[in-house]
Amino acid sequence: MIGAGNVATKLGKTLFLKGFKIVQVMSRTQKSAESLASIIGARAISEFSEIIPDANLYLISVPDDAISEIVSKIKPVHGIVAHTSGAVGMDILQKSSGSFGVFYPLQTFSKFREADFSVIPVCIEASDSETRQNLADIASQISKDVRFIDSFQRSRIHLAAVFVNNFTNYMYTLGEEILDKNDISFDILHPLIRETAEKIQQQNPRKAQTGPAIRNDKKVILKHLGMLKDEPEIQKIYQLISEQISKSSIKKS
Amino acid sequence: MIGAGNVATKLGKTLFLKGFKIVQVMSRTQKSAESLASIIGARAISEFSEIIPDANLYLISVPDDAISEIVSKIKPVHGIVAHTSGAVGMDILQKSSGSFGVFYPLQTFSKFREADFSVIPVCIEASDSETRQNLADIASQISKDVRFIDSFQRSRIHLAAVFVNNFTNYMYTLGEEILDKNDISFDILHPLIRETAEKIQQQNPRKAQTGPAIRNDKKVILKHLGMLKDEPEIQKIYQLISEQISKSSIKKS
Numbered sequence: 162m163i164g165a166g167n168v169a170t171k172l173g174k175t176l177f178l179k180g181f182k183i184v185q186v187m188s189r190t191q192k193s194a195e196s197l198a199s200i201i202g203a204r205a206i207s208e209f210s211e212i213i214p215d216a217n218l219y220l221i222s223v224p225d226d227a228i229s230e231i232v233s234k235i236k237p238v239h240g241i242v243a244h245t246s247g248a249v250g251m252d253i254l255q256k257s258s259g260s261f262g263v264f265y266p267l268q269t270f271s272k273f274r275e276a277d278f279s280v281i282p283v284c285i286e287a288s289d290s291e292t293r294q295n296l297a298d299i300a301s302q303i304s305k306d307v308r309f310i311d312s313f314q315r316s317r318i319h320l321a322a323v324f325v326n327n328f329t330n331y332m333y334t335l336g337e338e339i340l341d342k343n344d345i346s347f348d349i350l351h352p353l354i355r356e357t358a359e360k361i362q363q364q365n366p367r368k369a370q371t372g373p374a375i376r377n378d379k380k381v382i383l384k385h386l387g388m389l390k391d392e393p394e395i396q397k398i399y400q401l402i403s404e405q406i407s408k409s410s411i412k413k414s
Numbered sequence: 415m416i417g418a419g420n421v422a423t424k425l426g427k428t429l430f431l432k433g434f435k436i437v438q439v440m441s442r443t444q445k446s447a448e449s450l451a452s453i454i455g456a457r458a459i460s461e462f463s464e465i466i467p468d469a470n471l472y473l474i475s476v477p478d479d480a481i482s483e484i485v486s487k488i489k490p491v492h493g494i495v496a497h498t499s500g501a502v503g504m505d506i507l508q509k510s511s512g513s514f515g516v517f518y519p520l521q522t523f524s525k526f527r528e529a530d531f532s533v534i535p536v537c538i539e540a541s542d543s544e545t546r547q548n549l550a551d552i553a554s555q556i557s558k559d560v561r562f563i564d565s566f567q568r569s570r571i572h573l574a575a576v577f578v579n580n581f582t583n584y585m586y587t588l589g590e591e592i593l594d595k596n597d598i599s600f601d602i603l604h605p606l607i608r609e610t611a612e613k614i615q616q617q618n619p620r621k622a623q624t625g626p627a628i629r630n631d632k633k634v635i636l637k638h639l640g641m642l643k644d645e646p647e648i649q650k651i652y653q654l655i656s657e658q659i660s661k662s663s664i665k666k667s
Binding site for chain 2: 225248267268269271273274280281282306308310313314316317318320321322323324325326327328329330331332333334335336337339340342343344345347349350351352353354355356357358359360361362363364365366367369370371372373374375378381384385388389394395397398399401402405406409
């Protein structure tokens with residue numbers, strides 16, 4: 162395991178629990194390498210020179226910006242070199258010695274939440290078909306949802322993930338801010354947020370759309386814009402999204 | 415029950431199952447009144463003149479625009495007249511004969527999904543304290559989460575709900591569109607969407623924010639804007655939300 166952050170930790174723990182032997186955990190600092198290594202029976206290292214050459218898999222799980230440096234510093238190895246990033250193409254690994262690929266678990270990971278890998282889609286891409294199969298075999302041990310996805314598609318999945326994860330979370334933040342200002346506890350929205358997410362597991366979101374914008378209910382929209390008059394930027398977000406939703410309703414009918 | 419739509423149906427069924435006697439279901443058409451009335455042991459009616467005057471509660475659960483007309487047409491009754499709307503103030507009921515109030519279950523209801531009212535917040539407001547207590551007593555029979563919320567606060571909750579429900583659902587739609595164009599099945603995002611919603615039940619969304627915008631990762635943001643070049647309006651949404659998220663990160667630090 163190269164990296165000891167959130168993804169490396171969740172992935173390392175899960176692989177370990179599924180019976181994989183994690184030989185080494187490498188991180189910039191010995192201390193962070195140790196904190197992961199100690200719980201998955203691995204040796205902690207912090208120098209490239211310490212990396213053993215005969216592991217089956219070298220999993221690079223670090224911030225996107227750091228991948229390139231790692232690939233250039235890693236010495237020739239026998240096993241597969243793979244990264245776990247959604248946004249970075251497979252090309253970046255071409256400088257590595259032998260077979261390489263991508264092992265991208267499509268999920269948001271938090272320190273304080275357990276990750277159930279069995280339902281997490283793992284997107285696989287590889288330099289050759291044998292490597293592809295090897296990576297898929299490993300992924301199948303931890304997940305029921307293994308997919309072959311090339312770098313182009315993965316970059317689009319990552320963009321879509323920004324909308325449904327990052328931007329959705331920002332919608333939650335705006336909801337929280339509106340309630341905060343009016344001394345209402347955010348937890349009143351928890352069941353609604355949960356149901357909104359559950360609903361589209363059964364029905365596609367286009368069909369699930371409700372609210373003033375899809376009804377083109379100008380009275381309510383104007384009332385809401387009025388409530389946001391002191392926050393012109395949030396007002397602009399409200400207006401722009403509402404316009405788009407209204408347009409999509411016209412397209413449909 | 416006045417109304418036989420989604421909210422009326424879910425609410426009517428739940429009250430019925432909790433032992434409340436639903437005397438009548440009124441709807442514009444006899445047929446839709448009957449479809450609900452038949453499953454909750456009530457009589458279906460479609461004329462205002464048929465409304466009995468001695469029920470304890472007259473629950474108006476119709477589209478917002480229709481409430482005013484119903485209030486003006488309903489003849490004097492002895493029980494409480496209440497509506498179930500998030501966006502409409504309590505004032506609208508002032509023309510009704512006696513005590514009145516609001517009984518607003520804060521949730522999104524779909525035909526094909528069961529609603530678990532026990533966890534749905536019910537927001538209560540009333541013309542007087544006795545009515546308030548009566549409505550709260552009824553709400554407590556179906557939900558563990560009953561709150562006293564006035565019309566001003568309720569209007570803000572409704573605005574916040576537009577962000578976390580309607581706009582979030584639109585973010586899902588954009589995610590789906592991006593995948594559709596690249597022949598990737600939307601279900602690959604289901605676990606991510608679910609986890610994004612679950613996460614903020616434990617941690618506030620401001621702290622849960624991740625992604626290129628909060629990191630101010632201009633390289634990835636530019637790449638994403640490039641991918642959206644053929645959809646200037648979606649590009650604009652991406653840009654506007656990313657700017658706001660980036661700003662919030664500056665405010666924090």
